[in-house]
Amino acid sequence: MRRLYVFLTGIVVIIGILLGLSLIMKHESGGSQNDNKLVIYNWGDYVDPDLLEKFTDETGIKVEYETFDSNEAMYTKIKQGGTSYDIAIPSDYMIDKMIKEDLIVELDKSKITGFENVGDEFLDKSFDPKNKYSIPYFWGTVGIVYNVKMVEEEPKHWEDLWRKEYQNDIMLVDGAREVIGFGLNTFSYSLNTKDMGELNQVVEKLNELTPNIKAIVGDEMKGYLIQEDAAIGITFSGEASEMLDANENLRYIVPSEGSNIWFDNIVIPASVEHEEAAYAFINFMLEPENAAQNADYIGYATPNLNAKALLDEEVRNNESFYPSSETIDHLEVYDNLGQKWLGIYNDLYLQFKMYRK
Incomplete structure (x- = not known):
């Protein structure tokens, strides 16, 4: 029994020494x-x-x-x-x-x-x-991608999206701030407005756009525009850049009346x-x-x-993606609206999406 005790004690000592060396090495190396x-x-x-x-x-x-x-x-x-x-x-x-x-x-x-x-x-x-x-x-920015082959008149302003000739031709990025945002830009309202009168006016205006909307989508918009399944898309500048690289008929603009800069x-x-x-x-x-x-x-x-x-x-030097200082002066950052107003924007956006159906 005594030999077993000495043996086990020795094992414990050795383990202790090894653990101590491990901690020292860890400390000297700056961590694990x-x-x-x-x-x-x-x-x-x-x-x-x-x-x-x-x-x-x-x-x-x-x-x-x-x-x-x-x-x-x-x-x-x-x-x-x-x-x-x-x-x-x-x-x-x-x-x-x-x-x-x-x-x-x-x-x-x-x-x-x-x-x-x-x-x-x-x-x-x-x-x-x-x-x-x-x-x-x-x-980057939020703007309009369009196919020069598929539109008779190129869109230059947000208001142009409501043209009758664009029926079933427009894809929207699926985002409350972006969709409500370009509606606000159409009236030259702030992207961060907390005026319910302005917001309700925007939703009514967006409802009038529904005949022109082909779909509200996410990343798949790139494929639709590149493959020319849709003529116009509202999206982010970086997404637009990928589309333009893949299809020479596509263009991207930021309407002069304003948009989001993010x-x-x-x-x-x-x-x-x-x-x-x-x-x-x-x-x-x-x-x-x-x-x-x-x-x-x-x-x-x-x-x-x-x-x-x-x-x-x-x-x-491409001002579509590196806008001039004059254009930037008309762009606005999304503010943190707070839980209450973010909820209002999301609710209004959901109402618009349900109206489409």
């Missing part, structure tokens, strides 16, 4: 192997996969990449917890909401390099004054577990060469001015 990991939560197909591989090759940090299909889905999952994300890329109004609910952390600017590459016109927006919480990633920014969620990896990724994406490669792949406009200078001249 999990510190060489980065968990990203982003829109689908919203980063060049080659860049993720390049990031891993350069830093040794392995990337786990999860996707969402709406700001609301992203917000809900982060708020519920359960999954720790190190990087997320929400849109403007949602960033404001997440700041107010302490769902994202204030950035340590001393750990960020390349911030000076971002144009001043993309900074200090209402949803994140002084960019305390977010770094611009992509930006921003998707990089944030660090409060659930972050790999903070140093998150800053490494931010710095990597701020490098002009990487930002330009990403913009080439995605098709959206980059706020990184040094990256823009690396793009093909035809791309960077």
Whole structure:
């Protein structure tokens, strides 16, 4: 028995020594192997996969990449917890909401390099004054895609969508703010109005558009427009860019009376577990060469001015996707309307969709 006791005691001592050495090695290496990991939560197909591989090759940090299909889905999952994300890329109004609910952390600017590459016109927006919480990633507009072969007269203004010759020719992106938004633009009302008289007027106007609407869709709009199954689409500039690349008969315009200008920014969620990896990724994406490669792949406009200078001249001088300052002056960011008014917009949009049926 004594020999067995001595043997077991020896085993315990050895295990203790090994555990101690493991903790020392972990401390000296700056953490566990999990510190060489980065968990990203982003829109689908919203980063060049080659860049993720390049990031891993350069830093040794392995990337786990999860996707969402709406700001609301992203917000809900982060708020519920359960999954720790190190990087997320929400849109403007949602960033404001997440700041107010302490769902994202204030950035340590001393750990960020390349911030000076971002144009001043993309900074200090209402949803994140002084960019305390977010770094611009992509930006764009909502506008009209149309096929020059399939329309006798090209649409130039939102009001043009109601032309009788466009019957059953128009596809709308499935979004309350976007659809209610272009209705508001038709009357030159604010995209963030809280005037029920204006909103009800817009819904009545949209109801009159129903004979011209072929469908209300999501990502599948690209296929319809590219294959010329529809003549006109209301969509985002980046989606339009992909369509134009695939069909030479397509054009994209932002009506001069106004539209939405949106921003998707990089944030660090409060659930972050790999903070140093998150800053490494931010710095990597701020490098002009990487930002330009990403913009080439995605098709959206980059706020990184040094990256823009690396793009093909035809791309960077295309005012459909890089609008002039005069056009930008007529564009408006979606505000965080709050739960009450967001619910009203969603209800009005649902009424419009039901009216179509």
